[in-house]
Amino acid sequence: MFGVDINNVPVCQQCCDWDFDKNPNSEAWKQSCSLSKVFAKTKKGADVYPNVNPPSTFTAEDRSLPEMSHLRPKRQTFKWLISGIKAAFVMTAYGVWFKYMLDSFLRSFGINQEAREKVYASAIQAKETLKGLNEEERENALSTITTTQSLVTQGIVPRSWVCGVGISKFIEVPMHLLFTGVTSDCWKLLQGVMAKARRKTQYNESINNVLDQISVFKLDWIKTKELPDTQW
Numbered sequence: 468m469f470g471v472d473i474n475n476v477p478v479c480q481q482c483c484d485w486d487f488d489k490n491p492n493s494e495a496w497k498q499s500c501s502l503s504k505v506f507a508k509t510k511k512g513a514d515v516y517p518n519v520n521p522p523s524t525f526t527a528e529d530r531s532l533p534e535m536s537h538l539r540p541k542r543q544t545f546k547w548l549i550s551g552i553k554a555a556f557v558m559t560a561y562g563v564w565f566k567y568m569l570d571s572f573l574r575s576f577g578i579n580q581e582a583r584e585k586v587y588a589s590a591i592q593a594k595e596t597l598k599g600l601n602e603e604e605r606e607n608a609l610s611t612i613t614t615t616q617s618l619v620t621q622g623i624v625p626r627s628w629v630c631g632v633g634i635s636k637f638i639e640v641p642m643h644l645l646f647t648g649v650t651s652d653c654w655k656l657l658q659g660v661m662a663k664a665r666r667k668t669q670y671n672e673s674i675n676n677v678l679d680q681i682s683v684f685k686l687d688w689i690k691t692k693e694l695p696d697t698q699w
Contacts (some may be wrong), residue, residue, distance in 0.1 A: 561588035
């Protein structure tokens with residue numbers, strides 16, 4: 468994009484340093500990953516991010532606490548995701564983190580809401596079982612509950628995460644790239660071409676006829692909407 472030979476493995480100095488460099492002076496560190504931006508739309512803003520560190524046996528790489536300014540870019544691995552889940556589970560089960568803290572911490576790993584809800588529900592259930600135990604007994608109980616196999620059994624960690632296949636084999640390219648971005652742009656381009664050819668109305672009608680045939684099946688996983696008001 469900036470005229471640098473790709474064979475020289477360039478590092479862009481003008482936008483974000485997405486080579487996951489740990490240099491705190493990179494653009495990704497200074498701009499894209501500030502807590503204020505990451506959590507701008509949450510009720511408590513940057514304050515939702517927890518400020519109490521999990522025990523050393525449950526820490527996750529590049530998610531140090533307390534973190535007062537930025538979240539570092541991090542290349543996902545299943546091992547890293549599991550370490551984040553374990554840390555959040557333990558701190559919630561101990562009663563140190565509230566739900567919004569667990570939620571914001573796991574969001575920084577890219578873990579979706581459904582999975583976060585499962586972690587929280589199980590951690591609250593574990594919290595009840597820890598009542599009345601002394602510190603050593605609590606630690607032993609948590610060590611048993613938070614083994615990777617136990618988390619898989621509880622449905623918190625997907626079995627695919629521990630099947631020995633790397634995360635790079637689970638790319639969601641078709642849905643996220645095609646239907647989230649590319650289809651939208653292609654549709655706008657098509658509409659422009661048809662409008663210029665004065666065939667936009669006829670084109671939309673032909674597509675709507677196809678959509679009507681699809682809607683007859685009443686499939687719960689596909690909702691058809693008529694053109695031109697929506698992106699089909």
